[in-house]
Amino acid sequence: MFRDFTQVLDCAKKLETKDLVVANPEDKSILIAINDAFEMGLIRPVLVGDRLRILDLLMELGIRKEGYEIYNASSYEEAALVSVKLVSKHENAILMKGQLQSSVLLKEVLDKDHGLTTGNLLSHIGVIDIPSYHKLLFITDSVMNILPSEEQKIEILKNTFKFVNSLGIFIPKIALISAIEVVNNNIPSTVEAKNIVDKLKDNEGYYIGGPFSVDVAISHESAKTKGVNHVVAGDADVLIFPNIESANTFYKSTTFLANGTPVGLLLGASNPIVLTSRSDSYKSKLYSIALAVVSTDIIC
Amino acid sequence: MFRDFTQVLDCAKKLETKDLVVANPEDKSILIAINDAFEMGLIRPVLVGDRLRILDLLMELGIRKEGYEIYNASSYEEAALVSVKLVSKHENAILMKGQLQSSVLLKEVLDKDHGLTTGNLLSHIGVIDIPSYHKLLFITDSVMNILPSEEQKIEILKNTFKFVNSLGIFIPKIALISAIEVVNNNIPSTVEAKNIVDKLKDNEGYYIGGPFSVDVAISHESAKTKGVNHVVAGDADVLIFPNIESANTFYKSTTFLANGTPVGLLLGASNPIVLTSRSDSYKSKLYSIALAVVSTDIIC
Numbered sequence: 001m002f003r004d005f006t007q008v009l010d011c012a013k014k015l016e017t018k019d020l021v022v023a024n025p026e027d028k029s030i031l032i033a034i035n036d037a038f039e040m041g042l043i044r045p046v047l048v049g050d051r052l053r054i055l056d057l058l059m060e061l062g063i064r065k066e067g068y069e070i071y072n073a074s075s076y077e078e079a080a081l082v083s084v085k086l087v088s089k090h091e092n093a094i095l096m097k098g099q100l101q102s103s104v105l106l107k108e109v110l111d112k113d114h115g116l117t118t119g120n121l122l123s124h125i126g127v128i129d130i131p132s133y134h135k136l137l138f139i140t141d142s143v144m145n146i147l148p149s150e151e152q153k154i155e156i157l158k159n160t161f162k163f164v165n166s167l168g169i170f171i172p173k174i175a176l177i178s179a180i181e182v183v184n185n186n187i188p189s190t191v192e193a194k195n196i197v198d199k200l201k202d203n204e205g206y207y208i209g210g211p212f213s214v215d216v217a218i219s220h221e222s223a224k225t226k227g228v229n230h231v232v233a234g235d236a237d238v239l240i241f242p243n244i245e246s247a248n249t250f251y252k253s254t255t256f257l258a259n260g261t262p263v264g265l266l267l268g269a270s271n272p273i274v275l276t277s278r279s280d281s282y283k284s285k286l287y288s289i290a291l292a293v294v295s296t297d298i299i300c
Numbered sequence: 301m302f303r304d305f306t307q308v309l310d311c312a313k314k315l316e317t318k319d320l321v322v323a324n325p326e327d328k329s330i331l332i333a334i335n336d337a338f339e340m341g342l343i344r345p346v347l348v349g350d351r352l353r354i355l356d357l358l359m360e361l362g363i364r365k366e367g368y369e370i371y372n373a374s375s376y377e378e379a380a381l382v383s384v385k386l387v388s389k390h391e392n393a394i395l396m397k398g399q400l401q402s403s404v405l406l407k408e409v410l411d412k413d414h415g416l417t418t419g420n421l422l423s424h425i426g427v428i429d430i431p432s433y434h435k436l437l438f439i440t441d442s443v444m445n446i447l448p449s450e451e452q453k454i455e456i457l458k459n460t461f462k463f464v465n466s467l468g469i470f471i472p473k474i475a476l477i478s479a480i481e482v483v484n485n486n487i488p489s490t491v492e493a494k495n496i497v498d499k500l501k502d503n504e505g506y507y508i509g510g511p512f513s514v515d516v517a518i519s520h521e522s523a524k525t526k527g528v529n530h531v532v533a534g535d536a537d538v539l540i541f542p543n544i545e546s547a548n549t550f551y552k553s554t555t556f557l558a559n560g561t562p563v564g565l566l567l568g569a570s571n572p573i574v575l576t577s578r579s580d581s582y583k584s585k586l587y588s589i590a591l592a593v594v595s596t597d598i599i600c
Contacts, residue, residue: 132557142479146487179442179548187446189545214552222556245489245546248479252514253550256522257432258558 001169002136004129005261005287011300012042012290019090020289023083023105024049024076024098028061030276033285035063042293048073048083049098076100084108087271088116094292096274109269116269121145121155124275125163125267126251127291130260133218138164138238142247143264143275150192153240154200159267160238161206168299175217175236176210177246181228183211189242207231214239214250263288265295272296301469302436304429305561305587311600312342312590319390320589323383323405324349324376324398328361330576333585335363342593348373348383349398376400384408387571388416394592396574409569416569421445421455423567424575425463426551427591430560433518438464438538442547443564443575450492453540454500459567460538461506468599475517475536476510477546481528483511489542507531514539514550563588572596
């Protein structure tokens with residue numbers, strides 16, 4: 001089990017080097033993160049974008065172009081198309097979004113002819129290293145699925161389970177979040193959480209509980225005060241939120257007010273997809289790459 | 301402007317003493333908070349509940365009963381009825397929920413014959429002192445209103461504005477929260493935020509902005525990275541959330557992961573109503589009383 005991202009990075013260094021295909025990497029913080037991952041032996045960089053601009057930026061940063069594979073693309077659309085085609089040829093290759101809109105990249109990802117679809121729902125996983133929590137926390141979905149239905153939440157849960165399992169969290173503790181920890185017919189998210197828990201509680205791969213308020217999911221003390229006695233309560237690995245606003249609120253409030261470091265990937269495609277955000281730090285970008293590397297390989 | 305709750309407490313000490321009517325105070329942490337507030341001159345305690353049990357608990361805690369007004373009530377329902385009737389007679393009296401269900405107390409609060417209704421929507425205000433934020437943050441609604449409509453959000457905003465204004469925050473900065481900071485028709489909360497801002501932006505009492513993600517509302521750096529140039533961005537006093545799950549997520553994640561101290565009141569009634577939660581600390585309860593005292597008086 002990973003307690004923080006430095007452990008993820010240490011693990012990634014021990015694994016086989018992966019191809020990292022980056023659509024439009026024309027940004028200094030992305031290029032520094034890629035080059036650090038390259039020098040650590042995590043990835044082989046495959047860059048797709050404005051070739052001359054990329055070469056200029058590499059020179060400006062004092063990065064030698066040896067070992068870099070660079071494909072020219074004259075538009076965001078072309079960079080997305082070429083990147084996705086390159087990734088689709090290699091089971092272990094990783095796709096990374098650079099300076100283009102997510103929607104442009106996703107259009108090609110979802111293309112049935114050359115894309116990375118598997119028939120699964122795509123979902124975003126946010127992984128946050130919060131100093132005041134005792135392990136990495138996985139949260140979903142703060143980016144892709146706005147108001148997932150009960151069925152979609154189960155799809156999201158399956159994507160997430162497969163991912164955390166690949167990271168060596170063998171029996172993850174999954175919490176379905178709402179505003180309160182009891183079923184209240186006036187709050188649909190509590191009813192849905194109860195239904196999902198009833199459907200999935202007999203599985204053998206994970207522990208699942210809910211509805212839980214956030215405090216019940218992450219604090220043993222709060223769970224005790226509220227009389228919630230459940231193996232997931234106070235020790236959750238995964239928080240599944242009822243809507244994009246609550247997931248995003250958790251992601252942002254822990255990052256900006258609890259000194260958290262967040263990382264983000266898209267799940268449900270045939271290959272991991274690193275989705276960096278404009279407000280993410282260089283470190284978040286490096287850790288995102290490391291996490292994608294670890295998830296494509298056996299555990300350390 | 302209050303930067304933390306010790307300033308609120310210092311202010312409350314300078315103001316006129318208020319009547320604090322507590323329904324079912326049969327709990328040690330509540331009685332300690334009430335007695336501290338009494339000894340500081342903030343309030344005159346009026347307790348309604350099981351008289352013998354209350355006297356026993358006071359004795360056990362070493363608290364002298366002088367200065368305490370105690371009414372016997374033989375059930376939660378009776379305690380709620382008597383408490384609300386007592387409060388309704390005094391403009392400046394404060395109602396506090398003790399060890400009874402909120403719904404039992406609210407039934408009497410909302411009774412048109414003897415209650416505390418004003419025709420306004422009741423809404424909850426959470427006030428959180430977060431060490432990593434530069435001032436007190438007011439958030440709504442994490443308790444009462446589950447999925448407020450556009451009109452209800454405006455009611456909530458008005459309750460909140462009146463309250464923060466009474467605390468001396470004369471031109472508060474109000475942010476309407478969603479998951480992103482642009483209007484996207486697929487995310488209804490962004491559209492509603494835009495509509496509300498358009499309706500209310502010409503007022504002279506407050507600054508209002510949105511839709512904002514939480515990071516844009518509270519971090520100048522994030523607002524800058526995302527190109528949001530607005531007086532509210534990075535410096536919000538009030539966060540109005542689109543649903544109870546996102547508001548509650550902010551409340552709980554900052555309390556449990558960012559070392560926040562939360563306080564809660566109900567707004568929209570004729571008198572302030574202190575709503576303590578089972579997981580609130582003794583300090584949260586004392587600060588809740590102080591905040592209610594300050595809001596009923598002129599500012600320090």
